[in-house]
Amino acid sequence: MAVQDVFDPSGIAVVGASDTPGKMGYEAVQNAIEFDGPAYPVNPAASGSVFGREFVDSVGAIDGPVDLALVCVPAPVVPSVIAECGEAGIGGAVIFAGGFAEAGADGEQLQDELVAAATEGENEVDLLGPNTSGFLVPDESLYATFATGIETVPAGNLAIVAQSGGLAYSLAFQAENRGIGVSAMVGLGNRATVGFGEAIAYFDGDDRTDAILLHVEGSDDARGLLETCRAVETPVLAYNVGEEDVGDFAESHTGALTGRYELYEAGFAQYGVPTVRSTAELLDGGRALATCPRPDGPNVGVVTAQAGPGIAIADRLKAAGATLPSLDPETQAVIEDILPGITFSANPVDTGRPMPAFGDVVAAVARDDTIDIVLVYELYEGGIGYPTETLEELVSAVDKPIVFATGGPDDTLDETLPELEALGVPTYRTPEAGADAVAALVRAAKRTRTPDTVRDGTEVSR
Amino acid sequence: MAVQDVFDPSGIAVVGASDTPGKMGYEAVQNAIEFDGPAYPVNPAASGSVFGREFVDSVGAIDGPVDLALVCVPAPVVPSVIAECGEAGIGGAVIFAGGFAEAGADGEQLQDELVAAATEGENEVDLLGPNTSGFLVPDESLYATFATGIETVPAGNLAIVAQSGGLAYSLAFQAENRGIGVSAMVGLGNRATVGFGEAIAYFDGDDRTDAILLHVEGSDDARGLLETCRAVETPVLAYNVGEEDVGDFAESHTGALTGRYELYEAGFAQYGVPTVRSTAELLDGGRALATCPRPDGPNVGVVTAQAGPGIAIADRLKAAGATLPSLDPETQAVIEDILPGITFSANPVDTGRPMPAFGDVVAAVARDDTIDIVLVYELYEGGIGYPTETLEELVSAVDKPIVFATGGPDDTLDETLPELEALGVPTYRTPEAGADAVAALVRAAKRTRTPDTVRDGTEVSR
Structure with missing residues (x-):
């Protein structure tokens, strides 16, 4: 795949490199030299070096492996630079300049010239841009x-x-x-x-x-x-x-x-x-x-320790097309056993406030076959904390997304939530953010790939 | 206004106070003693003190000014506690217990009894709750x-x-x-x-x-x-x-x-x-x-240094019912003067990237009589920063909301945004949060109060 030259280059040329701070060609070199591979500043009008790298006169004169050119020159010059890149065997380029298809008829024509330069030479050049701020692979x-x-x-x-x-x-x-x-x-x-x-x-x-x-x-x-x-x-x-x-x-x-x-x-x-x-x-x-693993369906089980956020979550989930089915009667019986007189044991399950048995309630819901996705909401309460151990067991025991939303002072959450994240439980700091994340999972559950057909180019109507 | 006893008490009684950590009556006392006025733990079954305050047998026995009772007793006892509060001249109470109107027919009856106890005695008691976690006045x-x-x-x-x-x-x-x-x-x-x-x-x-x-x-x-x-x-x-x-x-x-x-x-x-x-x-x-001052109308002028966020903002504002009118031709001429060949000078105004003249563009839009609200978006760029001085001038010169949305590393924003906030410019860290805040201003612009009519109790259909 040719775009590999763009996103996974062995070396980088910065065309229009500059030793003047603030110039695009300077900032681009400063960024490029962070790369693990070689980076070459290219500018026929410059001499000496920038950030310790010698200026090179042209991309053709680079002595080393280069797949990607960062093109910092003005729009009119870009097509000829790209033609040179192609001749030099550079397969990818990022073009920062604007003034192309976004800028009226003249710009459209310039972009046509650019594409011709990139595709009609001996070697094609894949172009990211023009009119882009580029990309990062941290x-x-x-x-x-x-x-x-x-x-x-x-x-x-x-x-x-x-x-x-x-x-x-x-x-x-x-x-x-x-x-x-x-x-x-x-x-x-x-x-x-x-x-x-x-x-x-x-x-x-x-x-x-x-x-x-x-x-x-x-x-x-x-x-x-x-x-x-x-x-x-x-x-x-x-x-x-x-x-x-x-x-x-x-x-x-x-x-x-x-x-x-x-x-x-x-x-x-x-x-x-x-x-x-x-x-x-x-x-x-x-x-x-x-x-999370991809859910089997749109059935969400919500367990909340506070009713108000639970209602906001249920409301938002339903508006997004999720289903909150009644739990299996056996599950409801298990929950009633754990918390006799529980505030609300249907779905959402509302434990009224955080409590030591909260994790057991979450486990009962997660193990219910009716449920494809579990969303837990619990305001942080010191002395009770989160049901981390239970969640750890569940993540490996049930092959379902388990999502955790909470609230509390950031210093508390900064300390406790990374533990849950490390277990494979994505965490959210507002009720709605948790609901939105689950809504994305619900919609992704509908996914039915037909990759072979599509790769053939055959259109499939469904 | 009687609810003053609830929200602005001279002293507090905690009924059902406890010296057992973890109990509601303990946590409530721990919170109550932070108050600038006196706080009294009340419990006929307790002796000694908690957090250095002597237990009192009943609200009637409190020797000092008390307007607010924090009621930490179980639901069935609450009506009689409230009756005692009324007798003692305590005009406000917060009732934490559940088990009232939210809990079926029996609970509804208990709540009726509670309201009777609060309203039928010599002194009325205003009730926050039941089934609440209370309130804070930091x-x-x-x-x-x-x-x-x-x-x-x-x-x-x-x-x-x-x-x-x-x-x-x-x-x-x-x-x-x-x-x-x-x-x-x-x-x-x-x-x-x-x-x-x-x-x-x-x-x-x-x-x-x-x-x-x-x-x-x-x-x-x-x-x-x-x-x-x-x-x-x-x-x-x-x-x-x-x-x-x-x-x-x-x-x-x-x-x-x-x-x-x-x-x-x-x-x-x-x-x-x-x-x-x-x-x-x-x-x-x-x-x-x-x-912000209340805007005169729904006409928003958007100035952005990056087109993509600007489009997201314009899209969201329009969906929320805002209007993005064309700027006055004079304003457009001023902007073209400041930045000849500017990327887009209608509304949104897009400067292409942050630049020293960005503040002048914002000022031109803010001074346009067509515009009721100004929303600025600018990713933070070191060396250019924000047009703080211009915004300061504008806040006092034009009587319009000026809202600022941005992005960048938090440590940069934590340092720079409080300055803008202090000027009366609310700041937001995503394009959409800025747009949503402006959408609230747009809707609030429609407000037409008819206080006198309403205070008469006369219904007005419009």
């Missing part, structure tokens, strides 16, 4: 961007694939602030050749990635996007923006028409790709999809 | 609850009035974790005599309170709630739960029927009470309402 210290302050984004198992570079960074910083690691963060920009389809397929094959999070503004490669979502094995979750008509602002952004919102929503629903309504929800749902 | 160190770990909830200007005590605590801890202060946090529970109407009216007259945040599960005093919302001056924001039928779980909770969701939504909309969809949104919107 585990490789690969920061293919001119943005600063991104080295602290932690490595993890979520791949963020965003149409907008700015939104990608908004997601990456949110992830960092919440201690959520990413396998990659990609801003697609204008998608000259690397679009959603290529990126999703690539990260589906990436060992570090356990869930793929999309930000979609109404891409023009709807077909590629939806078909790839159907074909891949890795769970995919989408933040689909563009419900309302925001005029020509969106088109001016990454050269895509919005207004296909309903098409995407329907397509995603059909292929079991849950959609969310915000960046925060995208990360919340992504963590659940990446952590 | 600024007075008044912790009328058995819950632990709540002394760290900071004092501030938001009054949380929740039907559910559990949800109230979930909100209070979220507020604490985000550095948001509350003037009060109240769990209403069964609302035997103190309901939404009484609490909202009280906090409308409270100098510390600049916005009132409601959690409503489908109260049975719909009329009182909605009429009070119309009458009060303080901005009100509501989290209305119960869109979906969650069966008899909700009714088993605080003795209220849900299923009135649409009634409330319509009523709130009519009276300019914005509604939200989550606890996090309630706090976000509440901060905007408490901080």
